[in-house]
Amino acid sequence: MKELTVASYDVELYVQVHGDAKHPTILFLHGYPDCHKTWNYQVNVLKKRFQVVTFDMRGVGNSTCSTKRTAYRMNNMLADVEAVINAVVGKEGKVHIVGHDWGSVIGWSLITEAYYARRVLSYTSISGPHLTLMLDWGRRNLLSLEPKRLANALRQGLFSWYVYLFNIPVLPETIFKTMGRTIWKTVLKNNGVAADDKYLEASQEEIEKICLNPINLYRQNPLNPPTMPSPKSITTPVQLIIPTGDSFISEPLFEFYGEYVVNLTRQPIQGKHWAHHSHKVEFNYLIKQFVNNTQNAAIKEGRAA
Secondary structure (H helix, E strand, O other), X not given: OEEEEEEEOOEEEEEEXXXXXXXXXXXXXXXXXXXXXXXXXXXXXXXXXXXXXXXXXOOOOOOOXXXXXXXXXXXXXXXXXXXXXXXXXXXXXXXXXXXXXHHHHHHHHHHHOHXXXXXXXXXXXXXXXXHHHHHHHHHHHHHHOOHHHHHHHHHHHHHOHHHXXXXXXXXHHHHHHHHHHHHHHHHHHOOOOOOXXXXXXXXXXXXXXXXXXXXXXXXXXXXOOOOOOOOOOEOOOEEEEEEOOOOOOOHHHHOOHHHOEOOEEXXXXXXXXXXXXXXXXXXXXXXXXXXXXXXXXXXXXXXXX
């Protein structure tokens, strides 16, 4: 394993690189409240056949914080990912992306912006939507006035209770500073992380480094969503893994994604929000299969890194 410190404008990112650089590269993007360690079950298996890259998002874990008021806007998050890609595979290199939760939200923006999409060979999303497509889905359902669609929109609104909480000034920070470790462990255990998972052994100090700064993702992005993609404008092959027991992101939220993604594969998985922990064997298989398939197709078309 190789450790890197990657500079990205106003922050320094802690990066881990596993496996042989001669193999295709998979870059994993963690969500909230997580750090690079959430991908350990994937790293330990996939590094045998791929170069696997994980990193702490800005303000998380071993990465530094920014003092900018807009530090967590999507444009900064995308620039961070690009900096990691450049550091690992060079400025012309390409990678396969896997994103969970906010990592998935960021991944969707990567592949909808042509400047970044050119660096991505394939994208696997789990438990995270494109922000603007999520808002459009809610709008479509509310305007339909159909009882089932209205119920779906209401259900997702209830699922998103934490978004409202995180937009209250000071309160979330106070909660995490006083009861952070207990809350964090409880949320993860109730949503797919086993009680004996070593990931849950994080200290209160580590939990604060995971939870406090990235709260701003929820404060700086929902009211400043990315541009709406045009129909069939997303040409990166996408694997959409949907945990059927997710208590935060409902399956109907992805109803219209086929309108925007040219090559979309949907894969339901019988897990909760942290299915990459609870269903790691199935999840790892899906990643390996999808990356191999898209890598082979890219080689045939001359698009591989």
